[in-house]
Amino acid sequence: MSKEANAAYSHKDHNYTLLQAFEWYVDGKGVHWKKLEQQVPRLSEIGITAMWLPPPTKASGTDSVGYDTYDLYDLGEFDQKGGTRTNWGTKEELLRLIRVGNEHGVVTYLDAVLNHKFGADHIEKFKAVEVDPNDRTKTTSDPYDIEGWTGFDFPGRGDKYSSFKWTFDHFTGVDYNADGGKKGIFKIAGDNKGWALGVDTENANYDYLMGADIDHAHPDAATDIKNWGSWVIAETGASGFRFDAIKHIDEGFIADFVEHVRKTSGKEKMFCVGEFWKDSLESLSTYLTKFGQQFSVFDTPLHYKFKEAGDAGNSFDLRSIWDGTLVQKRPLDAITMTSAFVFRCSLSTQVGQSLESSVAPWFKPLAYALILLRVDGYPCVFYGDLYGCAGQNPQPAVDSLDKLISARKLYAYGETRDYWDHQNCVGWIRTGDETYDGCAVVLCNGDADGHKHMEVGKDHAGEKWMDILGWYEGEVTIGEDGWADFSCHARSLSVWINKDGKKTA
Secondary structure, three states: OHHHHHHHHOOOOOOOOEEEOOOOOOOOOOOHHHHHHHHHHHHHHHOOOEEEEOOOOEEOOOOOOOOOEEEOOOOOOOOEOOEOOOOOOOHHHHHHHHHHHHHOOOEEEEEEOOOEEOOOOEEEEEEEEEEEOOEEEEEOOOOEEEEEEEEEOOOOOOOOOOOOOEOHHHEEEEEEEOOOOEEEEEEEOOOOOOOOOOOOOOOOOOOOOOOEEEOOOOHHHHHHHHHHHHHHHHHHOOOEEEEOOHHHOOHHHHHHHHHHHHHHOOOOOOEEEEOOOOOOHHHHHHHHHHHOOOOEEEOHHHHHHHHHHHHHHHHOOHHHOOOOOHHHHOHHHEEEEOOOOOOEOOEOOOOOOOOOOOOOOOOHHHHHHHHHOOOOOEEEEEHHHHHOEOOOOOEOOOOOHHHHHHHHHHHOOOOEEEEOOOOOEEEEEEOOOOOOOOEEEEEEOOOOOEEEEEEOOHHHOOOEEEEOOOOOOOOEEOOOOOEEEEEEOOOEEEEEEEOOOOOOO
């Protein structure tokens, strides 16, 4: 589906690459949409074909990154929660960014936060029961009246785009009783009320995550959210969604949402990816199998393999890098990545966030080569790796990442021939096709230079090849038999191309 969606909406005829177009500490205060618009031409030039934007909807405050959703229908248009803009900018700036992206063949996926709401306009009184945080199926109190922030009237927007108003009946739980200030997990009581069943089984039932937890089984709430999905695609010109926190949302609702929007938005090939942040191939595979139509998820097991490889150094067997990963089992459904900002109660793979899971800097270029220069998976590049991360613990950009992205655009085509015969040094050949040249890639996690004797084909005999990254000096001459010796430095990589080959832009 990623290839079909990109071909239909980006109109590019080269390999597709997704950019997560933000990081936690990127410039906020309403400037990011404008800054990103200026970056689009260069992103398109190096080979980015899609950008995943942060939540464009109004959060509980104008300087929030957006995962505490207040009003889905406010894209920075109405004076609510402290101002008109979102953290990223105004609706007008968002629409211009998406339009410029489309003009340059860079389509947009919107981050959809549909699990919960924050910043209610008023308190309501209702009955609830307390539950055990470690086993949400166990109640620890009788039903009693509590006061919760569950009344959403959207006074700044009124009834524009949607007249639906949210009350406690449209939620399953909250984490705060304003009557006395008690914190906990309170399951709202009432007819047909309860946690969703099609969610992850951590804590026995992981429906509740934070804020006012949306009851997707309530027909009015479900209808309004699905209507928003069709509206926001038509309103903005976006081409798909990244869904936040899907392991906390009934899988049946997400499937219904995707089906509804694909049918009603005029974009039947709309791309959709969900964030199911769990290091479990079984959980990801089970979710995808039950979904009922094409859907992608981020390959979290692969991210953790990259982390393991970076931490272990030369004791890690590179030949095992794909074992237990989604891209190995279901390559068409896997979004491959090395780094990301993933909001989950401050859980992030980004350095500087609590419970971080970051890949060692020395291994990141190798990891990017693995996801960018092979056939399987839809690679996602992290904004912070391309431009660097700000904040109190700033991180530099990954060296030559733009060259690796361009190498995917220009050389990662044709058959893959693997030379995975050593635990510390692996290589592969991409044979190229009628339009694009191929390449030879060597990776080494050892303490000495790595070398690979690989076949590129007799039709390349006599050609001079060079490392496009410039990390390994010299040239390689292809032998009469089509074989050659390719090298890279220790704890590094090289990407070899015909120096006089096709110059396809």
